[in-house]
Amino acid sequence: MKYCTRAKFRWHSQSSSAGFAYDGKRFNRYFSDFAEKYGFSDMYTGGFYPYETPEEHWAYWSRYIKINRYEDAPKPVYEMLLSLVKDKDYFVITTNVDHCFQKAGFDKSRLFYTQGDYGPFQCSEPCCQKTYDNETQIERMVSEQSEMKIPSELIPKCPVCGRPMTMNLRSDSRFVEDEGWHRALKRYESFLQNHRKDHVLFLELGVGYNTPVIIKYPFWQMTAKNPNATYICINQGQAVCPQEIELQSVCINADIGQVLQSLSDAAVE
Numbered sequence: 534m535k536y537c538t539r540a541k542f543r544w545h546s547q548s549s550s551a552g553f554a555y556d557g558k559r560f561n562r563y564f565s566d567f568a569e570k571y572g573f574s575d576m577y578t579g580g581f582y583p584y585e586t587p588e589e590h591w592a593y594w595s596r597y598i599k600i601n602r603y604e605d606a607p608k609p610v611y612e613m614l615l616s617l618v619k620d621k622d623y624f625v626i627t628t629n630v631d632h633c634f635q636k637a638g639f640d641k642s643r644l645f646y647t648q649g650d651y652g653p654f655q656c657s658e659p660c661c662q663k664t665y666d667n668e669t670q671i672e673r674m675v676s677e678q679s680e681m682k683i684p685s686e687l688i689p690k691c692p693v694c695g696r697p698m699t700m701n702l703r704s705d706s707r708f709v710e711d712e713g714w715h716r717a718l719k720r721y722e723s724f725l726q727n728h729r730k731d732h733v734l735f736l737e738l739g740v741g742y743n744t745p746v747i748i749k750y751p752f753w754q755m756t757a758k759n760p761n762a763t764y765i766c767i768n769q770g771q772a773v774c775p776q777e778i779e780l781q782s783v784c785i786n787a788d789i790g791q792v793l794q795s796l797s798d799a800a801v802e
Contacts (some may be wrong), residue, residue: 596675611634725755
C-alpha cells in the first residue's frame with residue numbers, strides 16, 4: 534500500500550501534539566515581556582502585531598523562529614510517524630512551516646512544504662524568486678537583542694535590491710515559490726499520478742478548515758475517485774469525512790501522539 538500523509542498547523546495539530554504549543558506556559562516562557570507590554574497571550578497573535586519599529590518586530594520574530602524552527606519538538610510524535618512509514622512508499626504534503634518532518638529524519642525528497650518554512654527569508658517585495666537561509670541571522674538576533682529590540686544592523690535586507698526581508702510564508706501573492714518549491718511540487722504530482730489507481734492510504738493528521746482546498750478536500754476527492762483508496766483522519770475534535778467516502782474512511786477523534794504511540798506499540802508486539 535502507498536502512503537500519502539498530510540499535516541497542518543492548528544491548535545490540535547501534529548506539532549501541537551508534539552509539544553509545540555503556541556500559548557500557555559510555552560508562550561509565557563519565551564514572550565512574557567511582549568505579553569506584558571502588548572497584552573496578547575499566544576504566539577500567533579503576536580506574529581501579526583504591528584510593532585512600531587523593525588528592531589522590535591525582529592526581536593519578536595527571531596525568538597519565534599528559533600524555538601519553532603530550530604529547536605526540536607519536546608515529544609517524539611514525528612519520529613513515531615516516521616517509524617510507521619519509513620519502509621513504505623510514502624509522500625508527505627504539509628502546510629506546517631516548522632520543519633519538524635525533516636528534523637525527525639523524513640526523506641527531503643518525499644516532502645512538500647506548500648506554505649513555506651520559517652527557515653528561509655525572502656524579499657518583502659519579491660525582486661526575484663529566491664529564498665535565503667536565515668539560521669545564522671536568527672541566532673544573532675536572539676543572542677544580541679536587548680530591551681525587546683535587535684541591533685539595527687541586524688535587520689535583514691534583500692541582497693539583490695536592498696529592500697527589507699520577510700519570512701518565506703504564504704500570506705499573500707508575494708510569497709516566493711523558489712526552485713526548490715517547484716521541484717517538490719513536481720515530485721508530489723508525480724507520486725499522485727503514478728499511484729492514482731493503486732491501493733493508497735491518504736493519512737490526514739490534524740488538518741482543520743483554514744485552508745481546506747489545500748489540505749482536506751483533495752484527499753476526499755482522490756479517495757472518492759479511487760475505489761482502492763482508504764482515507765484516515767486523526768484529529769482531536771475535527772475527525773470527519775463526507776458521506777460519499779464513509780465506507781473507505783476511518784475517522785479517529787483523538788490526540789495524534791497518543792494514536793501514533795498506540796500504533797507503534799502494536800507494531801513492536
